[in-house]
Amino acid sequence: MSLEIIRRKEGELSQKQEIRHECTQLSLNNYGHLCIREFDKQHIGYACELGEFKNCVNNEAIAAGGCVGCSCMCYKSVMLPSEEHLIVLDQKTTNELIQFIFTIRSTYELKELLKGIVKNELPF
Numbered sequence: 001m002s003l004e005i006i007r008r009k010e011g012e013l014s015q016k017q018e019i020r021h022e023c024t025q026l027s028l029n030n031y032g033h034l035c036i037r038e039f040d041k042q043h044i045g046y047a048c049e050l051g052e053f054k055n056c057v058n059n060e061a062i063a064a065g066g067c068v069g070c071s072c073m074c075y076k077s078v079m080l081p082s083e084e085h086l087i088v089l090d091q092k093t094t095n096e097l098i099q100f101i102f103t104i105r106s107t108y109e110l111k112e113l114l115k116g117i118v119k120n121e122l123p124f
Helices: 059-064 091-104 108-118
Strands: 002-007 015-020 023-028 034-039 043-048 075-080 084-088
Touching: 002 034, 034 091, 091 108
Parallel strands: none
Antiparallel strands: 002 015, 023 034, 034 084, 043 075
């Protein structure tokens, strides 16, 4: 999924920012705020287990300016964290979005589900 944030100001060109990730998570927090989390799954990569190159104790890696291409024992396969974006709507905006959904799709089941979510009676 992707999101696009467009900043518009009269007399200036619009500035667009696209947010694109593998996964999307939607949730409603206990303050009544709709949260949209865009993130990628963690992936395996290589990194220095000492945290930073300046902490390295391998002379060959220090001389080369990094662990890549050296026989550094600190450079290992690790799970690399993914980047994520979190969009949080305040309660007023969340309520307006729910009201908008009601006007477009007015099925009884959807209304009851959303009423239950708003009252923190989550269906799970």
